[in-house]
Amino acid sequence: MSLPDPETVPRREFCKAAVALGGVAGLSACLDAGGDGTDPDADGSLADVPTGDPEGAPSRQHAWNDVLERDENGNVVAPTHHVLRGLSVSSDLVDVIGGGDTAALDDARRRFEDALTDLERAFERSNEGLLFTVGYAPAYFDRFDNGEDGPAGVELPEPTALTSMEDPEFDAADVLVHFASDSPEAVLAAEEALFGDESAANGMSVTDVTDLFEPVDRRTGFLGPGLPRERRDVQGVPDDAPIPEEAPLFMGFKNGFAGSQAPEDRVTIDEGPFADGTTQHVSTLQTQLNAWWDQENHHQRVAKLFSPTHAAEERVGEWGEKLGSAPSVTDLPEDALEYAREEGVVGHAQKAARARDDDGTPPLLRRDFPTTDGDHTGLHFLTLQESIADFVRVRDAMTGADLADESGVGSRLNNGILQYVFVRRRGNYLVPPRAHRSLPDPQP
Incomplete structure (x- = not known):
């Protein structure tokens, strides 16, 4: 897909298109559209996107309502930008699971958990930071x-x-990750750090787990x-x-x-x-x-x-x-x-x-x-x-x-x-x- 001219459309419309495009190109385009304080600092952190604390995360992955805003009638206000990433476990990991290699599977689990915890440290658990869930088919x-x-x-x-x-x-996916945020940069940065070519998000390093998964599909919305x-x-x-x-x-x-x-x-x-x-x-x-x-x-x-x-x-x-x-x-x-x-x-x-x-x-x-x-x-x-x-x-x-x-x-x-x-x-x-x-x- 092609992006609209950032000079002719509102920034939120341009960044919505950038989220749909995805990848480093989408993230770069959204950041380059800037002009409102969203340009990353020298360490890669995103202005106005707060960092988080994994220690404060609840047991329920889906417990979002306590940190989302509500309108004047008490209705929960959902985040603006959404990405669904469908993934299959990699062929090597399929062999590990099917072969019962407990040590290798435990290592993969530790690495994936480290990566998810890194995201929770990089982004506040809120609509201004990042909300996400990981589901299994x-x-x-x-x-x-x-x-x-x-x-x-x-x-x-x-x-x-x-x-x-x-x-x-x-x-057809084994795994579905739902990313959501009011910040298009946060959604794109998290996605790229977890499954793309970036090694950090919002100024914080993210454990590399790209060898554990193979992409199946990507769906976006707003x-x-x-x-x-x-x-x-x-x-x-x-x-x-x-x-x-x-x-x-x-x-x-x-x-x-x-x-x-x-x-x-x-x-x-x-x-x-x-x-x-x-x-x-x-x-x-x-x-x-x-x-x-x-x-x-x-x-x-x-x-x-x-x-x-x-x-x-x-x-x-x-x-x-x-x-x-x-x-x-x-x-x-x-x-x-x-x-x-x-x-x-x-x-x-x-x-x-x-x-x-x-x-x-x-x-x-x-x-x-x-x-x-x-x-x-x-x-x-x-x-x-x-x-x-x-x-x-x-x-x-x-x-x-x-x-x-x-x-x-x-x-x-x-x-x-x-x-x-x-x-x-x-x-x-x-x-x-x-x-x-x-x-x-x-x-x-």
């Missing part, structure tokens, strides 16, 4: 010939198609008001789509309401050797929003994304500003079938809410973000949950096939946003507790 645990069926005490199935309407590819509007020049959305300035999503609304997010405790594994870990599902979704913006009006978009009641009662506002900390769907799920029969429309959020726990708690913690990978609009739909079965249950509710069948409306049902969103890839991962995040054994 079923394929990783299958490399161990020890009679175990996957990670002990955790159901971690291979990904599969979840509806008759999808035919996704499945992630989340923040105005960013989708700035990227209307890609496929999948009209270049004059009236996406509100405040909207962080290409569909023109906000997400991440506190009332629709599971607490971190709810998604945490509470017993067994991987207690304090979580499971992670990542779907790569491609969106086709020309009809969404050219044929639907605001009332119809609200009805399909939230519910017909939200549209009729004007609960949402232009981009979700009226919703505060909750999408107000808990009074709607039991009426979804009636809505389908009488209105011929059922909302996406309305359907998903049917999968909440009996006490009304959502079972998923979403950390998804929009993307323009491949110069097309999309979403990397990343969720954390105690069990992958929780994700499957919510996905079934979101699909709403039962509503189409039982309502008698069938294919004529305006079934949420299904016609605008297409699943291209799926992957399942275990995000272990910090103590086992470095090349874990299935039974640590």
Whole structure:
């Protein structure tokens, strides 16, 4: 991909493109765009990017909410820049694992843990520094010939198609690292130090582990008001789509309401050797929003994304500003079938809410973000949950096939946003507790 002219676009748009480019070239371009105090010092440290203290890191890798900012309604504000790095363990390490070479595997674990600890020392655990998790796919645990069926005490199935309407590819990586920060330089510097050509990040050396992994794929994205509007020049959305300035999503609304997010405790594994870990599902979704913006009006978009009641009662506002900390769907799920029969429309959020726990708690913690990978609009739909079965249950509710069948409306049902969103890839991962995040054994 080519970068825009830094003289003609806002710096945040330029650096967003640099994150998508990646590598030393992306990092250098982002730093060279400077002019706002982000140029590195002589020792390589990044101005305004704070360093960290590994001693203060929690047991849970996924414990981000305590250090992220919140808006005036109490909603967690997600970091702006995101990178997902898929990796396979190297052929030499495959031989070590398969051959049961305990000493060599322990050495690899120590080195990888040293590298991750180096990153925690180089960057504060915050949106201004760096947040990251390391997850492991079923394929990783299958490399161990020890009679175990996957990670002990955790159901971690291979990904599969979840509806008759999808035919996704499945992630081929053993390991998935999620980097996130408000600083594009921090994301790029950490990535390059861990898996690229740099030996330091933010002025601090990082242990070399490049021989342990082989790259599989790289996915990028962003989340923040105005960013989708700035990227209307890609496929999948009209270049004059009236996406509100405040909207962080290409569909023109906000997400991440506190009332629709599971607490971190709810998604945490509470017993067994991987207690304090979580499971992670990542779907790569491609969106086709020309009809969404050219044929639907605001009332119809609200009805399909939230519910017909939200549209009729004007609960949402232009981009979700009226919703505060909750999408107000808990009074709607039991009426979804009636809505389908009488209105011929059922909302996406309305359907998903049917999968909440009996006490009304959502079972998923979403950390998804929009993307323009491949110069097309999309979403990397990343969720954390105690069990992958929780994700499957919510996905079934979101699909709403039962509503189409039982309502008698069938294919004529305006079934949420299904016609605008297409699943291209799926992957399942275990995000272990910090103590086992470095090349874990299935039974640590």
